[in-house]
Amino acid sequence: MPDATFLxxxxxxxxxxxxxxxxxxVLRVILKLDGEKVLGTDCVIGYLxxxxxxxxxxxxxxxxxxxxxxxxxxxxxxxGLGYCLAVEKLLNVEAPPRAQVVRVILTELNRIxxxxxxxxxxxxxxxxxxxxxxxxxxxxxxxxxxxxxxxARLTTHAxxxxxxxxxxxxxFEREVRDFCKMFVPKVDExxxxxxxxxxxxxxxxxxxxxxxxxxxEYGVTGPVLRAAGVKWDLRKAQPYxxxxxxxxxxxxxxxxxxxxxxxxxxxxxxxxxxxxxxAVEAIPEGPIMGKVGKVIKPPVGEAYVSIEAPKGELGYYVxxxxxxxxxxxxVRPPSFVNLQALDRMIRGGLVADVVxxxxxxxxxLGEIDR
Amino acid sequence: MADEQKPEGSQVPPPAGGEAAKPAPPKPAAAPAPPKPxxxxxxxxxxxxxxxxxxxxxxxxxxxxxxxxxxxxxxxKPDAAVSLLEYLKxxxxxxxxxxxxxxxxxxxxxxxxxxxxxxxxxxNERVRIKTYIPEGFKLETAVGVHLTANWLERxxxxxxxxxxxxxxDLRRILMPEEWQGYPLRKDYGILQxxxxxxxxxxxxxxxx
Numbered sequence: 001m002p003d004a005t006f007l008x009x010x011x012x013x014x015x016x017x018x019x020x021x022x023x024x025x026v027l028r029v030i031l032k033l034d035g036e037k038v039l040g041t042d043c044v045i046g047y048l049x050x051x052x053x054x055x056x057x058x059x060x061x062x063x064x065x066x067x068x069x070x071x072x073x074x075x076x077x078x079x080g081l082g083y084c085l086a087v088e089k090l091l092n093v094e095a096p097p098r099a100q101v102v103r104v105i106l107t108e109l110n111r112i113x114x115x116x117x118x119x120x121x122x123x124x125x126x127x128x129x130x131x132x133x134x135x136x137x138x139x140x141x142x143x144x145x146x147x148x149x150x151x152a153r154l155t156t157h158a159x160x161x162x163x164x165x166x167x168x169x170x171x172f173e174r175e176v177r178d179f180c181k182m183f184v185p186k187v188d189e190x191x192x193x194x195x196x197x198x199x200x201x202x203x204x205x206x207x208x209x210x211x212x213x214x215x216x217e218y219g220v221t222g223p224v225l226r227a228a229g230v231k232w233d234l235r236k237a238q239p240y241x242x243x244x245x246x247x248x249x250x251x252x253x254x255x256x257x258x259x260x261x262x263x264x265x266x267x268x269x270x271x272x273x274x275x276x277x278x279a280v281e282a283i284p285e286g287p288i289m290g291k292v293g294k295v296i297k298p299p300v301g302e303a304y305v306s307i308e309a310p311k312g313e314l315g316y317y318v319x320x321x322x323x324x325x326x327x328x329x330x331v332r333p334p335s336f337v338n339l340q341a342l343d344r345m346i347r348g349g350l351v352a353d354v355v356x357x358x359x360x361x362x363x364x365l366g367e368i369d370r
Numbered sequence: 371m372a373d374e375q376k377p378e379g380s381q382v383p384p385p386a387g388g389e390a391a392k393p394a395p396p397k398p399a400a401a402p403a404p405p406k407p408x409x410x411x412x413x414x415x416x417x418x419x420x421x422x423x424x425x426x427x428x429x430x431x432x433x434x435x436x437x438x439x440x441x442x443x444x445x446x447k448p449d450a451a452v453s454l455l456e457y458l459k460x461x462x463x464x465x466x467x468x469x470x471x472x473x474x475x476x477x478x479x480x481x482x483x484x485x486x487x488x489x490x491x492x493x494n495e496r497v498r499i500k501t502y503i504p505e506g507f508k509l510e511t512a513v514g515v516h517l518t519a520n521w522l523e524r525x526x527x528x529x530x531x532x533x534x535x536x537x538x539d540l541r542r543i544l545m546p547e548e549w550q551g552y553p554l555r556k557d558y559g560i561l562q563x564x565x566x567x568x569x570x571x572x573x574x575x576x577x578x
Binding site for chain 2: 045046049051053054055057058089090092216217218219230232237238299300301302303304306313315317319322327328330332336337340369370
């Protein structure tokens with residue numbers, strides 16, 4: 001019989017995070033390994049818990065609006081849109097057409113900014129250093145437009161309940177057009193670096209597979225679901241803010257692996273440009289604020305409103321007791337639900353793939369922990 | 371539903387018509403006050419094949435099937451919630467559990483609403499299932515029907531202290547495991563904290 005080593009078994013429990021650069025925030029993953037093979041995982045979350053839903057109950061509807069930006073802080077505009085739409089639903093008002101178009105432009109621009117940050121950091125995790133510089137360079141152009149529009153780059157608080165606070169600035173349309181023109185060749189550039197890159201493909205193809213069935217079981221939405229072949233996007237399925245007026249496609253792939261999710265997100269950036277190009281040519285004249293009183297006081301009731309955020313379905317379930325403060329404001333964060341599938345995706349894989357799979361889920365811990 | 375939550379509800383004066391016999395003091399200015407908005411949700415009955423089927427199938431285990439702002443919801447008895455989820459999944463294609471959450475109404479005998487949101491890809495339709503439970507009631511877990519329910523129920527447990535019978539791994543998920551108290555209950559103050567936990571683990575008197 002061979003001598004027992006100082007390790008009694010071949011199994012090893014490895015702690016990854018919470019302070020680990022490739023967990024994209026403060027996520028702790030406990031890995032059970034056999035050599036390089038992952039036998040199971042357990043996620044420990046909550047390090048960034050700030051009690052956003054509790055804060056909502058102690059603020060007025062308008063006061064709570066800036067807080068939602070601090071959940072998914074790389075897609076703050078999407079968060080704000082979802083919240084405004086939910087409260088508008090309770091109030092039974094709609095933003096005026098001009099506000100809706102400007103909202104669509106900024107939200108799609110934010111989708112690009114969010115996907116760019118994902119692409120850069122994901123590639124960095126896999127070992128490609130260059131893309132992150134390229135991505136942040138173009139993301140900067142998007143952030144400049146946000147900054148010019150509302151004065152903030154990240155936590156923008158761009159929208160208000162009922163419409164917009166700010167008119168578009170002088171030259172807004174031109175800058176959006178310039179961005180669209182500039183950006184498509186840049187996507188080609190990223191794809192030239194990565195799409196047919198042998199190392200990139202070797203690291204991603206067949207890794208972290210999640211089938212369409214599993215996606216539905218786990219409630220996984222967004223690009224992860226579409227990479228598994230389900231053609232489902234809330235902008236098409238249940239259009240809001242006038243998305244039904246724009247001509248765009250829902251990119252899908254069939255295999256549901258990490259490479260497919262990469263391809264889907266790259267295509268989505270191109271589609272976002274398409275939407276922006278159409279929207280910027282069709283900004284109607286008119287008011288930017290709907291008929292919402294100074295004091296927002298929705299009638300007693302409740303509503304669940306969700307939008308297609310860059311990460312998946314972002315839902316708000318708001319309960320009103322007829323006062324000026326939400327009685328309950330539940331946020332259904334896409335990252336939280338998607339992260340639950342991590343164990344299924346990585347079990348049986350290799351430890352090096354854990355980083356690839358966390359990256360491909362495109363999670364933001366601020367949104368998971370709220 | 372929870373109309374008793376409204377503090378103003380009890381203070382509404384009786385309708386002026388009832389006091390006709392009594393010579394009322396002259397206060398005509400108060401009479402044309404705008405009508406108070408109804409203190410209950412102005413939901414209307416939800417009339418559809420699905421609602422009828424559910425009523426037929428579950429009988430008095432489901433209550434109202436209603437619509438508010440174009441969104442449909444079903445109120446189910448606590449013991450029927452998970453079977454309703456299962457029925458919706460297997461026989462009506464509601465194969466995606468979007469969310470599970472709860473609402474606290476401390477003055478009501480059935481203190482909590484537990485809300486399930488389900489969606490059907492095939493029908494492109496969303497339905498909410500609501501059930502009212504008293505404090506301490508253990509709901510059946512939905513993990514056997516939808517795997518998503520695992521973390522969602524853990525969050526409800528963490529924030530409201532609602533336990534789910536048969537849940538494979540019912541631990542706190544966002545708060546520290548030893549934390550005392552359930553933050554999203556209405557009697558939990560916004561500045562409240564578990565002093566002992568903060569002192570022992572952070573070495574400070576207050577997290578504020």
